[in-house]
Amino acid sequence: MALHESVLEEFGLTPLWVRRGMAAQQPAEDAGVEQGAGVDALAGQGARRDDARGAAAGSASVGLAQDAPRPAMRAGETRQADSAQIQGERRAPVRDEQVASPAGARERLDDRAASARASEPSPSDAPPDDDFAWFDDLPAHAPSEARGETPALPAIHTLDWDALSERVAACRLCRLCEKRTNTVFGVGDREADWMLIGEAPGENEDRLGEPFVGQAGKLLDNMLRALTLARDTNVYIANVIKCRPPGNRNPEPDEVARCEPYLQRQVALVKPKLIVALGRFAAQSLLKTDASISSLRGRVHEYEGVPVIVTYHPAYLLRSLPDKAKAWADLCLARDTWRAAGGAPSNAAK
Structure with a gap:
């Protein structure tokens, strides 16, 4: 059974097999991030088993997986299938920097949030709501020369x-x-x-x-x-x-x-x-x-x-x-x- 699943995973058929054979479950984004390390470990094991076995056995396993009903799985296989389902639901490839560790992911999210906040203009730097605030520096009364007023006549x-x-x-x-x-x-x-x-x-x-x-x-x-x-x-x-x-x-x-x-x-x-x-x-x-x-x-x-x-x-x-x-x-x-x-x-x- 482990050989069949590793071959399916190698040929990219694991999402199709899982979606047909299992009831739909609501994936959680946080669970996918926390289980990223387990997904990498399982993918490495499947790759080593694929090297030990031949391509012929892999082809037969593909046909068997598509036609025969899925037998009951052991506890270890259940965890492997769950991880494969999460990988199929996400569809997009997971970067190493995202799944390396939960603590590292949180740190990167915090860094990105801090960068976003830094790029936003601060309230003190924003222009005032009053479009005429630049008049505040002008004198309250312009000098008489600027107003062009005639000088006062003698009494x-x-x-x-x-x-x-x-x-x-x-x-x-x-x-x-x-x-x-x-x-x-x-x-x-x-x-x-x-x-x-x-x-x-x-x-x-x-x-x-x-x-x-x-x-x-x-x-x-x-x-x-x-x-x-x-x-x-x-x-x-x-x-x-x-x-x-x-x-x-x-x-x-x-x-x-x-x-x-x-x-x-x-x-x-x-x-x-x-x-x-x-x-x-x-x-x-x-x-x-x-x-x-x-x-x-x-x-x-x-x-x-x-x-x-x-x-x-x-x-x-x-x-x-x-x-x-x-x-x-x-x-x-x-x-x-x-x-x-x-x-x-x-x-x-x-």
Whole structure:
């Protein structure tokens, strides 16, 4: 029987003989690895017996193994058949390095697992989930040169006449800049004792860039002449608002607030001894009040430490001739206030 099995094993027929003659069993991978040494020993014994016996006996044994029923096997033959079955089920040839010893196989498996773990990227080497993490090294605020920001403008209260005039001409602090033709800065003697302040430019003022022109301007010049004053000699004339409101409407509070620093700087530069507010809007803006012009007339007020006299606007006097007498009374009060403040008569307007 041992000869028959060794011949079958030599010709590669052992898997066929075992599969036909024995009930199917569930092979275990671990059992095959542990029995590898026994398989090699049995294969060596079969090879030595094959050398001692002839090829003829092997051929007869092949025929007998295929046709005759398999007799009962001894214990040793049972173990040999089991090992042959495991070898047939695996089909693939077993390498020597795999079956040398169970301990060696486990060591090689451990080495391969360690190599696999080493080849995997560690979590610390993996890129962060945040694709924008490389921005973290950038400064929180780029320098002003990189952002292209314009440098901060000097404060208005630090400007001289030329700088102040340029600032007004380029001003875009409110929506009035969108419709203007020219800004109306002011005209007259920049060291005058008298300063006249009107409401806002009209159509003619917007076109020419000068306050109080046209018929209202001519009337104002005549009133000044009666006081021996002139706009080009000893009077400075300006407006609360430097741009014309569309349709000659009254300026909005936010427009007044944005434009007032220019007027405050003009007053600081002129250093007048007296201010005459021409019209209701100018008087209310300077004095921060909603009182009517009739209630404000006839009294001395104050703006930026300078005495203020309130009177009618020349354009109003063109429409209301009886009020010219009231306007003259206001100018007389202004002259007396100016003299009380140290003003001296001038013959320049004569």
